[in-house]
Amino acid sequence: MGNCIVCGTSTDGPICDTHQQDVVFDFRGDSPDQLTEDRFYRGVVDGYADFGVFIDLAPGVTGLLHRSKIDQRLESLDWDAGDTVYVQVTNVRDNGDIDLGWSIRQSDREFRGTLIEEPEGDRLAEEDDSDDSDDDDGTATVDDTAEAGSEPAEASDESSGEAASESAEPADSVSASEAGDGRSADGRGAVQVEADPQTTSEPVETDAEETDVEESEDLGYERTPVGDLRDQVGENVRLEGEVVSARQTSGPTVFELRDETGVVDCAAFVEAGVRAYPEIETGDIVRLDGEVRVRRDELQVETEALVALEDDEAATVEARMADALDEEAAPDAFEPLADDDPVAAVTAEIQEVATAIRRAVLESRPVVVRHAATTDGYVAGAAIERAVLPLVRDEHAGGDAEYHYFDRRPLEDGSYGMTDATKDTSRMLDNRERHDEKLPLFVFAAAGSTTDSLDGLELLDIYDAESVVVDGVATAERVAELASAVAAAPERTAGTLAANVAAAVNDDVRDDLRHLPAITYWEAPPAVYTDLAETAGLDETATTRLREAIALEAFYQSYEDKRELIIDLLFDQEVGLAEQVSEQFREKLDAELQTAEANIERREVDGTPVSVLDMDAYTHRYDFPPKALLLDTLGRRHHDETPVVVGFGKDELFVRATGEVDLEAVADDAAARAPTAGIAASGLRTGKLSFLSGRREAAVDAVLAATVARL
The missing domain is CATH 2.40.50.140 (Nucleic acid-binding proteins)
Structure with a gap:
């Protein structure tokens, strides 16, 4: 064993x-x-x-x-x-x-x-x-530990070796350089010497606790901000800050330490694969002394002494970091991407969301963007990604930091139910337990703002996971209470707001964002955003092709987001890619529309003409286009003929109306008209209601009557 x-x-x-x-x-x-x-x-x-x-x-x-x-x-x-x-x-x-x-x-x-x-x-x-x-x-092998945070025994001229040798000077002990394979380290730079069992019955060791205190206080290094370490390679420094994470390698323990200027890895060695400084935990405010080195092109501090600060010392460091964080997290004076009154009216809210995102990056918290699996959602998520990734790269030395500290996960219906929330909660708790990772900031874009997301948001809130919302629909009152910041403008798309949030998060990417808002409008984008896209070199045809291409890829990536394809479409704009994908979009949508329109049933409800489509019978299940997009297109095409278009399946129904319709009120009214049909609003963003399949006819009739009554 x-x-x-x-x-x-x-x-x-x-x-x-x-x-x-x-x-x-x-x-x-x-x-x-x-x-x-x-x-x-x-x-x-x-x-x-x-x-x-x-x-x-x-x-x-x-x-x-x-x-x-x-x-x-x-x-x-x-x-x-x-x-x-x-x-x-x-x-x-x-x-x-x-x-x-x-x-x-x-x-x-x-x-x-x-x-x-x-x-x-x-x-x-x-x-x-x-x-x-x-x-x-x-x-990191045993012979490699000199580079991993502890010097070999024979290198007694180094600080940790000298401290250990001096503490082992009594006549009844041997020096560190004579200890050979019998030496071991205690994780604090002190050396414990085991005597030859043939010559003495008990090992002789240093007072590790006393050595730790003396080293942490008496090494006399100058406090150096992490941001200045690049100029201190080869020198001894003192760092003060927060332990962001602690991971055990097969050699040293690596502490990720953050101060008011940045984050750096600090390696501490006690014994191969053994946790150094086990008393130091994630979130501790510490003082660390060590030597700055470059290891595989990345800065690393070889730890010689590490202690947790308490009381006034810890409070001083925390206050210094908090002041710097407040100053750095707040975006510079923000100007919207375009002269647009609805966006200008929520400028303060946009800045609040941007501040929350910037703070999460600076605090080494992962940023998880949960967005609808639609064109609007993908554009919103990609805009925030474009702004955040450069900040993550600047903050963390690791080449793969952007995969640890940023994630974008689509939501099929734009609502955040218990299934998705349970997956997110399990993942974040597992990462905290196994990797000492901080709880993430959840950014909901074109998602999460309606009451059908409350169960999921409340689960996050139980674990104190922070969330912010960026959306183009009104935010439910309880959602606003749960979120730390909300930027919503019902007259604009979520992608429009998210592009402005991204510009506030990172002004360096402002020019990359100019064309994004125009892509998110299926009907007549506001002129200010059409003009803005043209300044980025995209005319109306180009934005239409991008809109269609993103819609197609959004469908096929509903369950697993591949970051690079969407980025290629939106930002790299590789020759022919958007045109090729959008051509597939048009072919598939036109074929489905042709079948659907040939089988739409025209009815009259209380003197109002309505259009009804049996989607189980006259659409291809599990293939593009999704039902919501098909009904959106039918609604736009037929709104002059019928103010209400309804598509129903086995146990779900989608409503499209020319005017604003309160779907929850429709569901309540319809449930009263057909009390045994089990009618309920199950997708407020997509206009979806659910019902019992055995009462389908009664449910459809009740929903049509309830919808017409509210026109």
């Missing part, structure tokens, strides 16, 4: 079942059937094919990372043959073929440990031959 290197529980081998995916494995076998599915492995790029990348996991053991599993376009990968990469083995086929999955973690430091997998079993990387310790593959 052994102990898990992540959680310390007893297990067969160095890692427990729970934490298999928290570490990366170096495969030393010679056959695919020796691999373990779902584990992450270090591999080497062998070559490219049209359908993906071949990755060598060991000599003669090669897997395929299919292009569909890559979190970006294959052509945009900057991997070259021979590069070390990280992948997940998702399946080993009977014929020996290996299916690989994408890993957003592309360095050893992003995992919580490194292990060797051999046919005989798993073992620590530090148990490898000593001649492997010089491999520049990111594995």
